[in-house]
Amino acid sequence: xxxxxxxxxxxxxxxxxxxxxxxxxxxxxxxxxxxxxxxxxxxxxxxxxxxxxxxxxxxxxxxxxxxxxxxxxxxxxxxxxxxxxxxxxxxxxxxxxxxxxxxxxxxxxxxxxxxxxxxxxxxxxxxxxxxxxxxxxxxxxxxxxxxxxxxxxxxxxx
Numbered sequence: 001x002x003x004x005x006x007x008x009x010x011x012x013x014x015x016x017x018x019x020x021x022x023x024x025x026x027x028x029x030x031x032x033x034x035x036x037x038x039x040x041x042x043x044x045x046x047x048x049x050x051x052x053x054x055x056x057x058x059x060x061x062x063x064x065x066x067x068x069x070x071x072x073x074x075x076x077x078x079x080x081x082x083x084x085x086x087x088x089x090x091x092x093x094x095x096x097x098x099x100x101x102x103x104x105x106x107x108x109x110x111x112x113x114x115x116x117x118x119x120x121x122x123x124x125x126x127x128x129x130x131x132x133x134x135x136x137x138x139x140x141x142x143x144x145x146x147x148x149x150x151x152x153x154x155x156x157x158x
Contacts, residue, residue, distance in 0.1 A: 003059050003060070004057055004058070004059045004064070004096075004097070004101060005057070005058050006055055006056070006057055006101050006102060006105045007055065007056060007058060008049070008053070008055060008056075009042075009045075009046060009053075009054030009055060009066065009068075010046070011043075013056050014039055014042050014043070014046075016056075016066075017038075017042055017054070017056070017063070017066050018035050018039055020065070020066050020086075020088040020090070021033075021038045021086060021088070022038075023088060023091075024086060024087075024088045027123055027125065027126050028126070029123070029125075030123070030147070042054065042068075045068050045070075050113075051070060051113065052070045052071075053068070053069050053070075053109050054067070054069075055067050055102055055105045055106060055109070057089065057093075057098045057101060064089060064090050064093045064098055065087075065089035065090060065102055066086065066087070066088055066102070067084065067086065067087040067088075067102040067103065067105075067106050068084075068085045068086045068087075069082050069083060069084050069085060069109070069110065070082075070083045070085060071083070071110065071114075071115055072119075074117060077116055077117050079114065079115070079116050079117075080110075080113060080114045080115040080116065081115055081116070081117045081119050082106060082107070082109075082110035082113075082115045082118040082119070083120070084106060084118055084119070084120040087099065087102060087120075087129075089102070094128075100136070103136055106118070118138070120133070120138070121145040
C-alpha cells in the first residue's frame, strides 16, 4: 500500500485505537473488553510521551494500525527496555509492511530513549503475531507471563 505514514498517536485517534484494542483483546482471552478502560489507558499513554508512546499508521486520512510502548528498566540488561504493549493492524491491511513500519518506529523511539532491548507478550493462539515477531528477530522466551489486579492479589496475600 502506498502513502502509509507512521506518526505519533493523538487524542483524535483514540476511538479508532479503542476499536483496534477490541479486536486485539478478542484474540487475547485473558482480557475483558472495556472501552472506558481502554480510553483511559490510551489517554495515560498520550499524557507523558517522554517514557510512553503511541504510533499509528495512516493512509488517506484513515488509521490502519497502532502500536503502544513504554520504557521500563531491565535489570537483566542493566538498562532501559521497550515494553511493547499493544500492536494491531486492521485485518484488511495486513501483510503490506504496516506492522514492520510500526515496529521500526517504536525501535527508533526506544533507542532514542536509551533502550537496548524490546520485550512483549503475545497470546499463544495469535499465530500470525508470533510469526511476525519471530521473523522480526524477537526470540521466544521460556518464561511465562503472569498478571493480576492488585485488589485480587491483596485479598489472597493479606
